[in-house]
Amino acid sequence: MNPIDLRKCLTSGQVFRWREAEPGVWEGYDGSQFGRLCTASFGLQEDPLGKLTLAESGSWHQYFRLDEPQDLQSHIAAMCPKFATLPRQEGLRLLRPSDPVESFFSFLCTSNNHLGRITKMVEHLLPLAHASEGGNTAADEPERLLNIPSFTEPELRAAGFGYRAATIPRAAQLLINRGGRQYLLDLRQASLREAQAELLSFPGVGPKLADCIALYALHNTEAVPVDVHLWNGAVRLYFREWRGTTLTAKKYQVIGDHFRSLFGSWAGHAQLFVYYAGVVAGRSGGN
DNA sequence: TAGGGACCTGCC
DNA sequence: GCAGGTCCCT
Numbered sequence: 121m122n123p124i125d126l127r128k129c130l131t132s133g134q135v136f137r138w139r140e141a142e143p144g145v146w147e148g149y150d151g152s153q154f155g156r157l158c159t160a161s162f163g164l165q166e167d168p169l170g171k172l173t174l175a176e177s178g179s180w181h182q183y184f185r186l187d188e189p190q191d192l193q194s195h196i197a198a199m200c201p202k203f204a205t206l207p208r209q210e211g212l213r214l215l216r217p218s219d220p221v222e223s224f225f226s227f228l229c230t231s232n233n234h235l236g237r238i239t240k241m242v243e244h245l246l247p248l249a250h251a252s253e254g255g256n257t258a259a260d261e262p263e264r265l266l267n268i269p270s271f272t273e274p275e276l277r278a279a280g281f282g283y284r285a286a287t288i289p290r291a292a293q294l295l296i297n298r299g300g301r302q303y304l305l306d307l308r309q310a311s312l313r314e315a316q317a318e319l320l321s322f323p324g325v326g327p328k329l330a331d332c333i334a335l336y337a338l339h340n341t342e343a344v345p346v347d348v349h350l351w352n353g354a355v356r357l358y359f360r361e362w363r364g365t366t367l368t369a370k371k372y373q374v375i376g377d378h379f380r381s382l383f384g385s386w387a388g389h390a391q392l393f394v395y396y397a398g399v400v401a402g403r404s405g406g407n
Numbered sequence: 408t409a410g411g412g413a414c415c416t417g418c419c
Numbered sequence: 420g421c422a423g424g425t426c427c428c429t
Contacts, residue, residue, distance in 0.1 A: 234423080
C-alpha cells in the first residue's frame with residue numbers, strides 16, 4: 121500500500137511544474153527546489169524520504185503534508201457519512217507548495233483552460249534559470265517575479281496565453297505594488313474572508329481562483345474552490361435539489377460554507393477528494 | 408440574484 | 420462543440 125500516488129498528486133491541477141521523465145519518475149519544481157521523485161520511493165519504509173533522489177537536501181515532508189494522516193480520505197470520511205460514500209482515491213494528497221508567487225501565477229493561467237496548456241504557460245512565466253544544473257536558485261525568484269509585468273500583451277498572446285495575456289501582467293504589477301512575495305506570505309496569517317477579498321481585487325481573479333490561491337499559495341485549508349467537478353460532486357452528495365440548475369455566486373458560497381461546517385479546516389482537503397472523484401468519473405464517461 | 412454571451416486554444 | 424472561469428450586461 122503506497123500512501124502517495126505521484127501521478128495523482130502532481131497532475132491533478134494542484135501544481136503545474138512536474139513531468140514524468142521516465143515511467144514512475146517525476147521531475148519538477150517546488151519554487152526554487154528541484155525534485156526527482158519516484159513513486160516507489162514513498163511510503164514503503166518508516167522513513168518515506170529515505171530513498172528520494174533530490175538535488176538539494178530540502179524536505180518534501182511539507183510539500184506532501186506527510187505530517188498529516190496517511191489515510192487522509194478515511195480521516196475526513198469519519199466526519200461525514202455522505203463523504204464516506206466516495207470511491208477511494210488511493211495516494212491522493214493535498215499539496216502544500218512553498219512559493220506563493222508560483223501558485224499565484226499558476227492559477228492565473230488556469231481559468232477556462234486545460235492542464236497541458238497551463239503547464240506551458242506557467243513555464244513561460246516562471247522559466248527555469250539553470251535547468252541543466254537542476255533549476256533556479258532561491259536568489260532567482262524575486263527577479264523572476266519582477267520580470268512578469270514586463271511581458272507585453274502581444275508577446276504573451278504569441279506565447280499562447282489568449283485573452284489572459286492582458287490580465288496577467290496587470291495582476292503582476294499590482295502584486296508588486298502591494299509588496300510582492302511578502303504580501304502573499306503575510307496573507308497566510310489572514311482569515312479566509314480577508315484573503316478572498318484581497319485576492320478578488322486582482323484582475324482575472326474570480327471566486328474560484330481566489331479560493332485556489334488561498335488554498336495552495338496561502339495554505340488556507342478552509343478554502344473550497346468550486347469548479348464544475350466539485351459542483352457536480354457537491355450536488356450529488358449534499359444538494360440533490362440543485363440537480364439540473366447552474367452554479368451561481370450564491371450557491372458557490374453555500375457550498376463552501378457547507379464544507380467548512382462539516383470539515384472545518386479539513387474542508388480544503390475534502391474538496392480535493394470530491395473534485396478528483398469527479399474528474400475520474402468524467403474520464404470513464406460515467407456521471 | 409439568475410441567466411447569457413464573449414473570450415484563446417486545443418482536444419473529443 | 421466544449422473546457423478545471425471571469426467579466427460585463429440584461
